[in-house]
Amino acid sequence: MSRTLWPFSRRRRELPVEQVAAQQPVNSTSISVDDRERLTHAPYFLPKDAEEDSRLNFQHRALYAAIGNHYLAPLKPETDTILDVGTGTGIWPVEMSRLFPKAHITGLDVSSSSFQYSSTAAYTLMLGNILQGLPFPEKQFEFVHQRLLVAAIPTANWPSVIDELIRVTRPGGWIEVLEIGVTIKNAGAETARLLEWMGDRSKERGFDMGMVSQLGQLLIDAGLQNVEIHHIPAPLGVWGGHVGSMLKANVLSAFGALKGAYCSQAQMRPEQFDAWVQNVAEEWETLHASYVFHAAYGRRALA
């Protein structure tokens, strides 16, 4: 895939020296087998480097093209406090601040190394680890959003993560989670085999990619009201026009980002993985495959 597919790449924001010193322990990364940087202080197994930051921004655009908005919950225009957990580059808070000009939006991430924006009156980007509890008192936010953290949250932690999102949400406020997992419609035999193999590698790490189709049930079990569950298929492949081409580019890049971790676990040569993925992508075109996004939102009870 050509690098020119990533039109949203930005230079990393330089942090003031004193902030860099203060944040070094939580921005620790190491280079792994695939020459990509990964966090060493969290179980997150996608890379944390400039190439991945560009992919995240491109993915943000692809999701918008596929879904048509940056959120699904029925938010009031006057929503005033919004939290984005695992914010990545910060592109979601920045773009949400245009849709909700009266709101203050907080983007939180376990590492600041991807942040591409300086905080303003409209949004703040800050450090925090959802696995260790959010650094806010309870009932702070009217809307709490978390997107694409399936490679960051071990299966066993999901219920406590949802409880933590609810803790910081005001009574009557909304919580929304969106993930992409291992659901591809019209997948074909090779795609199914690759997805199963990747699912098995994730399980070895304590992550269940398949659980993302159960997000709605997690919200219901946690006591949220008015829970809505959406399984949103979007075309995967050039056959699906603009959206399909964007998603194909993103999914191929995401598979490439996962390659280093999975190949070192399974002792597979990276070239072998690449060839496998190439076959899989051909199936998407011939079978007209669709990638499924799993989203769910619900409301914290007023009482």
Ligand SMILES: C[S@@+](CC[C@H](N)C(=O)[O-])C[C@H]1O[C@@H](n2cnc3c(N)ncnc32)[C@H](O)[C@@H]1O
């Ligand atoms: C796949 S990216 C998604 C970024 C963003 N939500 C988006 O949709 O563009 C996952 C992000 O979660 C962050 N992350 C990983 N583990 C985390 C944790 N324990 N607490 C908070 N953020 C975490 C990573 O640093 C990364 O920026």
